[in-house]
Amino acid sequence: MLSNYIFTTLCLICDGISLKHLPICQACLDELPKNLHPCQQCGVKIETKTLKICGKCQHTPPQYDTTIAPYYYEHAIKHLIIELKYYKKLHNVNLLGKLLAQHITKQQLPEYLIPIPIHRKRLSKRGFNQSMELCRVLSKELDIPILPNAILKKKITKAQASLTAKQRKQNLKNSFAINQDIKAQHIAIIDDVMTTGTTMNEMARLLKKAGIKQIEAWVCARTHKKFN
Ligand SMILES: [Zn+2]
Ligand SMILES: [Zn+2]
Known part of the structure; x- marks a missing residue:
């Protein structure tokens, strides 16, 4: 009909x-490629099913406290993210954001969502920041406000994907800055994909330094290659 x-x-x-x-x-x-047994702290796939935290996090824990990464960066999820970022299929963000929201436990939600910022020059070239667009969907689904400009990207950095772990850290050094007073104890940083977690870690480091006690990383997908 x-x-x-x-x-x-x-x-x-x-x-x-x-x-x-x-x-x-x-x-x-x-x-969809589900990340069924992730490290609770960094979201990476854990082979030993009895462990909750991966060896790397036990040895050198990241600055963020927990990660929600419901899918692997593979197959249809990778396709949706690539279409969103490089072919500007903005409606994909609606699906990716809603799928991510379904995996968030509704107890003890963070006070704010913070996107991974992109440099203003890159923003004007691309026209949108996929991390901010994901925040919008999550904000609506979970009723959590966004702090869109809490952190600024100060310098244009090389694409992290092309760099080694050491180069990634160097590349990001001093590239973000806190832009406002954040009155919160608990926040979530939002991104589409987490690869090594270097960007997330740098953001979390700044936020912890600014006094925020609990930091969650919420990402649609996690790569599970080993980079170190
Ligand atoms: Zn881990
Ligand atoms: Zn279908």
């Missing part, structure tokens, strides 16, 4: 009929 047809949305992956509450069909949802 036409009236039904009007309210039907399509699955962003296969163009089939989507679920009512998400722009994805059940079959594609079931196929």
Whole structure:
């Protein structure tokens, strides 16, 4: 019937009929690469199922306290993120943000969401910051306010993906700055993908220095390659 047809949305992956509450069909949802046994602190895949925290975090814990990373950066999730970032398919953010929101435990939510900022020159070139767009969806889903300009990206840095772990740290040195007084104890930093966690760690380091006690990293996807 036409009236039904009007309210039907399509699955962003296969163009089939989507679920009512998400722009994805059940079959594609079931196929998403789930990060089933992540390190609670950094989100990386843990091979030893009895461990809650990976060896690396036990040895040198990052500045952020916990990570929510429901998917691996593979298959359809990788495709959705690449389409969003490089082909400006902004509607993908709606699905990615809602999927991430579904994995957040509603008890003890953070007081604010903070996006990973991009440099203003890069922002004007790309037209949007995917991390900020994810914040908007999460903010609406979970009713948490955003601090959009709490941290500024001061310098244009090279793409982290092309660098070694050591170069990543060097690349990010002094590249972010706190831009306002943040009156909160508990915040979540939002990003699309977490690779080594170097960017997240640098953001968390600044926020801890500014007095924020509890910092969560919320990302749609985690890579699980070893970089060190
Ligand atoms: Zn589908
Ligand atoms: Zn870990």
